[in-house]
Amino acid sequence: MRPDSDLRQRSEIEASALPPLLARAEHLAGTVLLGDHGRRRAGLGDDFWQYRPAQIGDSRRLIDHRRSARGDMQFVREREWQIAQSVMMWVDQGASMRFTSDTSPKTALPEKIDRARLLGLATSVLLIRGGERVGLTGTSLPPRRGNMQIRRLAEFFTIDDDTDYAPPEHRAMIPHARAVFLSDFLGDMTEVRLALTKAADRGVRGVLLQVLDPSEEMFPFHGRTIFESVGGTMRHETLKAGDLRARYQERLAARKDELMGLCRATGWQFGTHHTGESAQSALLWLYRALDGGTS
Numbered sequence: 001m002r003p004d005s006d007l008r009q010r011s012e013i014e015a016s017a018l019p020p021l022l023a024r025a026e027h028l029a030g031t032v033l034l035g036d037h038g039r040r041r042a043g044l045g046d047d048f049w050q051y052r053p054a055q056i057g058d059s060r061r062l063i064d065h066r067r068s069a070r071g072d073m074q075f076v077r078e079r080e081w082q083i084a085q086s087v088m089m090w091v092d093q094g095a096s097m098r099f100t101s102d103t104s105p106k107t108a109l110p111e112k113i114d115r116a117r118l119l120g121l122a123t124s125v126l127l128i129r130g131g132e133r134v135g136l137t138g139t140s141l142p143p144r145r146g147n148m149q150i151r152r153l154a155e156f157f158t159i160d161d162d163t164d165y166a167p168p169e170h171r172a173m174i175p176h177a178r179a180v181f182l183s184d185f186l187g188d189m190t191e192v193r194l195a196l197t198k199a200a201d202r203g204v205r206g207v208l209l210q211v212l213d214p215s216e217e218m219f220p221f222h223g224r225t226i227f228e229s230v231g232g233t234m235r236h237e238t239l240k241a242g243d244l245r246a247r248y249q250e251r252l253a254a255r256k257d258e259l260m261g262l263c264r265a266t267g268w269q270f271g272t273h274h275t276g277e278s279a280q281s282a283l284l285w286l287y288r289a290l291d292g293g294t295s
Helices: 003-030 080-084 112-129 147-156 190-201 214-218 241-266 279-289
Strands: 048-053 075-079 086-091 133-136 178-183 205-212 225-228 235-238 269-274
Touching (some): 003 279, 086 112, 112 178, 190 241
Parallel strands (some): 086 133, 178 205, 205 269
16 A cells, blocks of 8 residues: 555544544533533733743744844743643553453443543543643644644544553643643553653642553453463463552552652642443542542
8 A cells, every 4th residue: 555545544543533532522521510610710811921932733823023123933922821721631542541441332442542531531521611721732733722633633632642551741831830641551660750850840730640450450361361461462372360469559540649759749649440331430539629629
């Protein structure tokens, strides 16, 4: 297959997944009654906050031409209320997230990535409707409002990453904004530490939600078992899988302790969600945690 036709086919597949994801996210967001808990507020004020380098996707009307004229770069003038109402999302698109332990028709569990995308987009819908600007970490999609931004987020959330464990994006953290990270956090912790440390250095506070399949918590394996990563880069065969349960659960508990300790040190909040549980309860937890209302 030619590269251009391959790209077109992938684009069509991703586009076909977009309407169902948007519809499900809109429906899920609609189940959370905002009432008096809406997040719309005046912010810290209209005073000048900082200049920052212009990013891909910034509107030309945001460019401060006087500041930009001093050099070769273009700069955007940001105000305090824009910073206070900015939320940056990171949804792990790595291969490890495309795992589910149950695909049977009656009891099928969603893939971890499916649940993470749903929660990320539904949270974005609630935030944008509450007056917030939502975007992605990094430079690919700066925080904005509006229905078009929700669609852009949905498009980005349908792009898979071929690596087993995708690292969190930590570039272009907006000072004093907020952030949401959704992942299984089972890979190398180096990039996670770096991302949260950089965020804390810039006054960014946020929520880290670990999304796991129930089998990854219980380890219900016995006898001869072949463990293979979704991306196919790792493989381990054992004749006594049950003998590994205690060691595995100890390592998982240690990972959770490490994540909780990192969140405490950086002012973030940590939670765990299993794909067999209600997506609505996880969304409500995320929404409240962004306001510091959940420990």
